[in-house]
Amino acid sequence: METRIKPKSLLSPLAKQLTSRLPGRGLLLAGLAIVLLFIGMAVFAPWISPYDPTKMVDKPFLPPSLKHLMGTNRIGQDVFSRIVWGSRIVLYVVFSATLLSMAIGIPLGLLSGYRGGKIDRVLSMFMDSMYSFPALILAIAIAAVLGPSPMNTAIAIAFVYIPTYFRMIRGQTLSIKNQLFIDAAHALGIPDKRIMLRHILPNLAHTILVVFSLSVADAILTEAGLSFLGLSVTPPTPDWGYDLRVGQPFFLNGQWWLVFFPGLSVMLLAMGFALIGEALSERLSLAQSI
Amino acid sequence: MPGYLLEIRDLVVKYYTLTGVVRAVDHVSLKLKPGEWLSIVGESGCGKSTMAYSIVRLISPPGKIVGGKIIFDGRDLLGISARDFRRILGREIGVVFQDPMTSLDPLRRIGDQIAEVYMTHLGMKKKEALEKAGEVLERVGIPRDKISAYPHQMSGGQRQRVAIAIAVALKPKLLIADEPTTALDVIVQDTIMDLLQSFKKEGTSILFITHDLALAAERSDRIAVMYAGKLVEEGPVEEIVDNPQHPYTRGLLKSVPDLWGPKKIESIPGYPPDLRSPPPGCRFHPRCRYADDRCRREEPVLRCLGEHCVACHKAGSSGVEG
Numbered sequence: 001m002e003t004r005i006k007p008k009s010l011l012s013p014l015a016k017q018l019t020s021r022l023p024g025r026g027l028l029l030a031g032l033a034i035v036l037l038f039i040g041m042a043v044f045a046p047w048i049s050p051y052d053p054t055k056m057v058d059k060p061f062l063p064p065s066l067k068h069l070m071g072t073n074r075i076g077q078d079v080f081s082r083i084v085w086g087s088r089i090v091l092y093v094v095f096s097a098t099l100l101s102m103a104i105g106i107p108l109g110l111l112s113g114y115r116g117g118k119i120d121r122v123l124s125m126f127m128d129s130m131y132s133f134p135a136l137i138l139a140i141a142i143a144a145v146l147g148p149s150p151m152n153t154a155i156a157i158a159f160v161y162i163p164t165y166f167r168m169i170r171g172q173t174l175s176i177k178n179q180l181f182i183d184a185a186h187a188l189g190i191p192d193k194r195i196m197l198r199h200i201l202p203n204l205a206h207t208i209l210v211v212f213s214l215s216v217a218d219a220i221l222t223e224a225g226l227s228f229l230g231l232s233v234t235p236p237t238p239d240w241g242y243d244l245r246v247g248q249p250f251f252l253n254g255q256w257w258l259v260f261f262p263g264l265s266v267m268l269l270a271m272g273f274a275l276i277g278e279a280l281s282e283r284l285s286l287a288q289s290i
Numbered sequence: 291m292p293g294y295l296l297e298i299r300d301l302v303v304k305y306y307t308l309t310g311v312v313r314a315v316d317h318v319s320l321k322l323k324p325g326e327w328l329s330i331v332g333e334s335g336c337g338k339s340t341m342a343y344s345i346v347r348l349i350s351p352p353g354k355i356v357g358g359k360i361i362f363d364g365r366d367l368l369g370i371s372a373r374d375f376r377r378i379l380g381r382e383i384g385v386v387f388q389d390p391m392t393s394l395d396p397l398r399r400i401g402d403q404i405a406e407v408y409m410t411h412l413g414m415k416k417k418e419a420l421e422k423a424g425e426v427l428e429r430v431g432i433p434r435d436k437i438s439a440y441p442h443q444m445s446g447g448q449r450q451r452v453a454i455a456i457a458v459a460l461k462p463k464l465l466i467a468d469e470p471t472t473a474l475d476v477i478v479q480d481t482i483m484d485l486l487q488s489f490k491k492e493g494t495s496i497l498f499i500t501h502d503l504a505l506a507a508e509r510s511d512r513i514a515v516m517y518a519g520k521l522v523e524e525g526p527v528e529e530i531v532d533n534p535q536h537p538y539t540r541g542l543l544k545s546v547p548d549l550w551g552p553k554k555i556e557s558i559p560g561y562p563p564d565l566r567s568p569p570p571g572c573r574f575h576p577r578c579r580y581a582d583d584r585c586r587r588e589e590p591v592l593r594c595l596g597e598h599c600v601a602c603h604k605a606g607s608s609g610v611e612g
Contacts, residue, residue: 180392187346187387188456189379190410198406202397 024279031213031275038269042087049081054236057081061250064257071257073247079257082238083265089239090269093150093232094219097157098212104158105165106208112166113173114196124170131163135218136225143231153232157222161215165208172207176200206284213277220270240266294361295463295495296322296345301358303340303349310566314340314353316519319592322497324463327490329498329506331542332516335562338499339388341516342466345497346385347375363463381411384457388469390449394441400427400452401437407459422459430455430485447478451485458489465489468499483509504546507531512597515539518563518573525598535600537578572603580604 041048050069051057056076064071070079112123130138139156146152176182177200185195226232227241235242240262247258303315315337322328330338344355345367360367363382367375387393395403404426405419414422424434430451441449450470457465467486471479487509490496500506506513507527514524515538523536534540541558560577563569572590575581584603592601 180387180389181395183348184385184387184393184453184456185395186348187379187383187385188407188410189376189381190406191376194410199395199398203395205397 024282027275028279031272031279034268034272035276038087039091041084042091045084045088049084051078051081053077053081053085053238061255070261073258074250079261082243083261085238086240086243089150089233089237090220090223093154093157093223094216096154097219098161098216100154100158101161101165102212105162106169109166109169110173110196110200113170114177114200127163127166135160135222139222139226140229140231143226148231148234150233153223153226156226157219160222161219164215165211168207168211169204172204173200176203210277210281210284213273213280217270217273217277220266220273224266294321295324295363297361299359301341301344301360302356303344304354304356306352306354312565313519313568314565315344318521320514320521322495324495325490325493327496327498327509327511328514329500329510330514330516331500331503331506333501333562336516337519338516339468342468342497342499345466346379346383380407381460382462383464383466384462386453386457386465386467386470389473390446390453391473393453394449396441399438399440404456404459407456411460426455426459446474447482450474450482454485462494464495464497466497469501503542515542518568519565520573520601521592522574523600529598535605536602537580538574
């Protein structure tokens with residue numbers, strides 16, 4: 001009389017799908033390696049960074065050497081230490097922003113696609129008008145209003161990506177809700193709320209995963225852009241975008257390490273997430289692009 | 291007069307498409323007694339599924355129920371609130387769909403899907419609901435240990451059994467089965483029919499939708515034949531099979547091969563009409579070899595002789611008898 005359901009996570013078939021030998025495995029693993037490297041850097045920053053990133057630790061403008069792996073900047077801070085600690089800011093801002101836009105975009109997209117009618121028309125119109133703004137301009141506008149702080153930057157970026165989630169989720173909901181098993185759920189007298197949460201949402205897991213990694217990649221660039229423009233953190237907090245801007249005038253003087261390493265970090269991290277997103281979308285055969 | 295479990299009166303369902311209004315179900319009336327098996331037979335697009343879906347409110351835009359009444363167990367199904375209606379669905383009316391490959395949620399274990407019915411309607415705790423789910427699985431002939439299987443791990447026949455298990459979990463008074471065997475092979479088809487019949491023996495009424503008249507004739511108490519949104523003939527199964535009155539019903543019967551006899555298979559010439567602009571008069575007249583001027587002009591009404599009803603000007607007259 002064994003009627004117990006074995007505890008096994010919903011995602012386990014997904015995990016199997018992700019690690020199996022299929023085309024795109026290389027991309028996926030490369031992306032994961034890059035992302036894990038930066039996450040490790042952020043987590044273990046106090047142990048990895050050789051110096052205090054906010055203090056003057058040596059002469060300014062020292063080129064990369066064994067003592068200062070990435071040289072020192074114009075006020076004698078260690079660039080490598082700033083890169084390591086900067087990864088904390090980037091990841092914090094980008095993950096909070098993405099979680100926030102998921103928290104708003106997914107429920108609204110689900111509701112809009114499922115209910116249809118007036119709610120759908122109003123929400124879609126609103127989201128489309130938000131989507132029509134260039135991402136950076138919208139983020140600048142919101143960030144400028146909120147003032148510079150990592151959390152405010154996260155909110156500004158979150159707004160940019162809400163329509164992305166909304167549109168993807170709405171579209172997928174529309175196609176899932178017309179499938180027979182949803183009709184079958186209706187025919188069993190299951191309430192709408194339960195159908196949305198228990199029958200449609202789990203079937204959106206693939207989509208959410210792909211949109212998540214692609215939008216994180218994009219958000220990293222937006223964050224760098226905002227802090228480049230001085231709208232994210234206040235000095236002396238270490239931040240890649242900010243360091244890029246500060247180092248930029250010295251590039252032509254031959255002090256290339258001031259912009260090279262922050263720029264490389266931004267690019268690598270964004271690429272890592274983009275690789276994961278691409279590989280996932282290929283693997284989960286999600287043909288749609290965002 | 292016996293009490294009816296389900297009474298459909300003058301039901302009209304239309305689809306408002308971009309290219310015109312489709313009258314999918316056009317003034318159809320049907321009655322179903324408790325414990326009875328009624329099969330609705332007709333070809334694709336004749337409105338039989340639309341009619342069945344109207345009973346459980348699965349008609350979504352551009353479709354709309356524009357007229358008629360559906361009385362179930364003394365209650366007007368088209369009049370009650372969505373909330374009250376949900377209480378009837380799943381508990382008093384169960385539905386089995388045509389395609390067992392897509393009627394189950396691909397991401398949830400079958401046990402959970404059956405248990406959901408108990409949890410939603412009876413407020414059971416998960417553990418208790420799963421216990422009941424195991425019982426009903428065994429009842430439909432699936433071993434209990436399959437309870438944590440996913441739909442993709444099962445065959446088509448097994449999935450249809452699961453779908454039936456979900457539909458009958460709360461012992462509904464009415465089971466609506468929309469071509470439940472069409473996607474299955476003949477052997478499995480037979481076992482599914484046996485299963486449905488076993489529920490009938492326990493007192494469940496069955497509304498069976500099919501395009502297969504031979505299949506319907508094997509198990510039904512009564513058969514209703516639909517053509518182009520209209521009910522053309524209805525009666526006890528022996529009457530329909532042995533004494534069909536409508537030329538369309540006869541055509542359907544003649545198109546069924548007879549394994550033992552020298553019978554020649556005949557097909558019905560032509561195609562069903564476009565329901566955006568059905569032919570005037572009797573809708574079958576362009577394909578009917580007995581059609582005359584009256585058939586082209588005047589729409590026949592359903593006339594009954596005892597239990598046997600037919601909508602044909604020629605029925606009972608010498609025109610069709612030959």
